[in-house]
Amino acid sequence: MRGGPQRGSVLVEQLVGTMLTLLVLGTLVAVVGTGTTLLLAAAARGEVEDTAQLAVEAFTFDVRRAGYDPTAAGLVPVSEARPDRLTLAADLNGDGVVAATSEETTAYACAAQQLSRIIGRQSLPLAGGVLACGLRYLDATGLPLAVPPGGLDVAGRSRIRAVWLDLTVRQRGTPTNRSVVIALRSTP
Amino acid sequence: MKHRARGAGERGAALAAALVALAVSAALVAGLTDAVRTEVILARERRSMVAALAAADACIAQHLATVPFGWDLDALLLGPDGAGGTPDDGTIVTPPGCTGSVARAPGPASPPRVLLGIDAAARGGRRLVDAVIVRDPTAATPALVWTTLPPSPDAVTGTMALDGADADPASADLPGLAAPAAPADLDGWLAAQRPHIAQTPRTAAPIRALPPPLSELATRAEAAGPGGAELLAPQGAPSSPPALALVGGDLVVSDARQGSGVLVVEGALDIRGSLDFTGVVVAVGGVKIAGGATLGVAGALWLGAPWPPTAPLTVAGHLTLRQSRAAIAAAEGVFALPRRAILRGVRDVG
Numbered sequence: 222m223r224g225g226p227q228r229g230s231v232l233v234e235q236l237v238g239t240m241l242t243l244l245v246l247g248t249l250v251a252v253v254g255t256g257t258t259l260l261l262a263a264a265a266r267g268e269v270e271d272t273a274q275l276a277v278e279a280f281t282f283d284v285r286r287a288g289y290d291p292t293a294a295g296l297v298p299v300s301e302a303r304p305d306r307l308t309l310a311a312d313l314n315g316d317g318v319v320a321a322t323s324e325e326t327t328a329y330a331c332a333a334q335q336l337s338r339i340i341g342r343q344s345l346p347l348a349g350g351v352l353a354c355g356l357r358y359l360d361a362t363g364l365p366l367a368v369p370p371g372g373l374d375v376a377g378r379s380r381i382r383a384v385w386l387d388l389t390v391r392q393r394g395t396p397t398n399r400s401v402v403i404a405l406r407s408t409p
Numbered sequence: 410m411k412h413r414a415r416g417a418g419e420r421g422a423a424l425a426a427a428l429v430a431l432a433v434s435a436a437l438v439a440g441l442t443d444a445v446r447t448e449v450i451l452a453r454e455r456r457s458m459v460a461a462l463a464a465a466d467a468c469i470a471q472h473l474a475t476v477p478f479g480w481d482l483d484a485l486l487l488g489p490d491g492a493g494g495t496p497d498d499g500t501i502v503t504p505p506g507c508t509g510s511v512a513r514a515p516g517p518a519s520p521p522r523v524l525l526g527i528d529a530a531a532r533g534g535r536r537l538v539d540a541v542i543v544r545d546p547t548a549a550t551p552a553l554v555w556t557t558l559p560p561s562p563d564a565v566t567g568t569m570a571l572d573g574a575d576a577d578p579a580s581a582d583l584p585g586l587a588a589p590a591a592p593a594d595l596d597g598w599l600a601a602q603r604p605h606i607a608q609t610p611r612t613a614a615p616i617r618a619l620p621p622p623l624s625e626l627a628t629r630a631e632a633a634g635p636g637g638a639e640l641l642a643p644q645g646a647p648s649s650p651p652a653l654a655l656v657g658g659d660l661v662v663s664d665a666r667q668g669s670g671v672l673v674v675e676g677a678l679d680i681r682g683s684l685d686f687t688g689v690v691v692a693v694g695g696v697k698i699a700g701g702a703t704l705g706v707a708g709a710l711w712l713g714a715p716w717p718p719t720a721p722l723t724v725a726g727h728l729t730l731r732q733s734r735a736a737i738a739a740a741e742g743v744f745a746l747p748r749r750a751i752l753r754g755v756r757d758v759g
Binding site for chain 2: 242245252257259260264270271282289290291292293294311313315317406407409
């Protein structure tokens with residue numbers, strides 16, 4: 222048969238136990254929450270870095286081959302050069318003609334928080350959540366050409382020796398920046 | 410003190426909570442590890458790709474540096490043995506880390522061009538690149554003095570003035586000397602000749618270059634219907650238009666002469682008087698400038714070596730050279746000058 226002192230002791234034990242349990246659970250929840258946040262942040266950071274890097278790789282790939290002209294047909298590597306849009310041409314199959322509806326005509330467009338790669342008439346989003354996206358064009362001395370709102374004219378485009386892409390992307394969490402300068406391989 | 414014995418249902422939740430915590434933590438760590446591992450793999454792959462791409466670009470650049478100046482690229486298609494119809498046709502000697510081949514480009518034969526295919530590997534990555542190689546459409550000289558052999562240590566006992574700046578301030582400065590020797594050796598030669606050589610600040614440092622194609626140049630000059638030494642007018646006479654002059658053997662200039670265009674001397678150019686020339690002076694047998702004599706060239710001086718090979722340049726008098734792109738362009742107007750091979754487009758194949 223239980224006595225009074227024994228009953229009080231159990232109550233204290235239960236209270237202490239409850240407190241300890243709450244403490245442990247709280248710590249556990251905090252740890253799990255922190256871990257989850259860390260995991261999500263790492264995943265988001267990885268994703269945004271991947272997105273930006275893939276965009277830069279595609280841009281590099283296309284600018285490098287702009288003006289590829291094995292038949293010496295007199296191909297113009299840059300057919301459009303604006304601060305927010307660039308169109309490149311390359312005779313990839315060596316038939317002397319640049320097909321407007323194939324990969325031989327590739328454009329990059331910064332619009333509506335998005336960087337898109339446009340192949341022929343097909344638009345492919347490269348990066349969403351774009352905070353900043355700009356194109357600059359460098360001449361033979363490495364200086365940026367002044368680009369009017371309507372873009373460079375034929376004479377101006379013939380002076381382009383390198384293209385500069387500035388890109389800032391934030392999809393979740395910390396934004397990431399990329400600045401890349403790619404020289405045209407088809408010009409002196 | 411009396412303790413209660415634990416019953417079967419009174420073990421508490423500590424163990425279960427600990428197991429749950431462990432499981433959740435393990436899942437989180439596993440997820441994080443997987444994400445990091447994926448990113449590391451991606452970064453490694455990207456680094457390999459970039460390294461291989463850079464290796465391909467470097468391979469192209471290094472191969473271009475081995476292509477002699479010339480008028481076409483047919484020799485590249487013949488392979489290392491220089492003969493057509495042999496198994497090595499189209500193969501090229503490449504630097505370590507890459508392999509390559511050359512093929513005729515599609516389309517018309519002119520302008521001369523070839524397709525260079527490069528397979529480069531670096532840091533575990535591999536890239537295939539096709540490159541279009543052409544001759545530089547703009548005639549140029551690699552330096553004010555371009556020689557087949559490096560100058561001898563006692564080449565200049567008189568004076569030599571070099572000005573690598575062009576009248577057009579936008580033009581790149583030109584080196585004073587280009588020769589098939591290590592740049593450090595050429596720097597050393599220039600330093601040793603310092604009391605005798607005056608360079609303007611805009612004269613670039615000497616560079617290594619393959620020898621000028623003097624033999625083919627002379628052959629082409631002969632075929633172009635040139636004039637002779639009579640095209641060198643007395644100094645003070647009204648200037649005549651640029652012309653191609655070819656002298657079959659040695660040319661001795663013992664009085665004061667002037668000329669413009671291209672002067673090709675298949676022997677030695679021996680200056681005992683004075684010669685002012687605007688354009689390109691080619692002396693297959695080298696140049697000798699006697700004490701008190703003067704040679705002034707606005708353009709370029711391309712030198713071979715006398716046979717047996719000795720010094721391509723002997724200056725006891727005065728030699729003055731300055732860059733003039735206009736003079737080179739005018740010379741090109743009367744005779745097609747050799748061009749360097751340049752890259753004119755790439756395509757990343759894979």
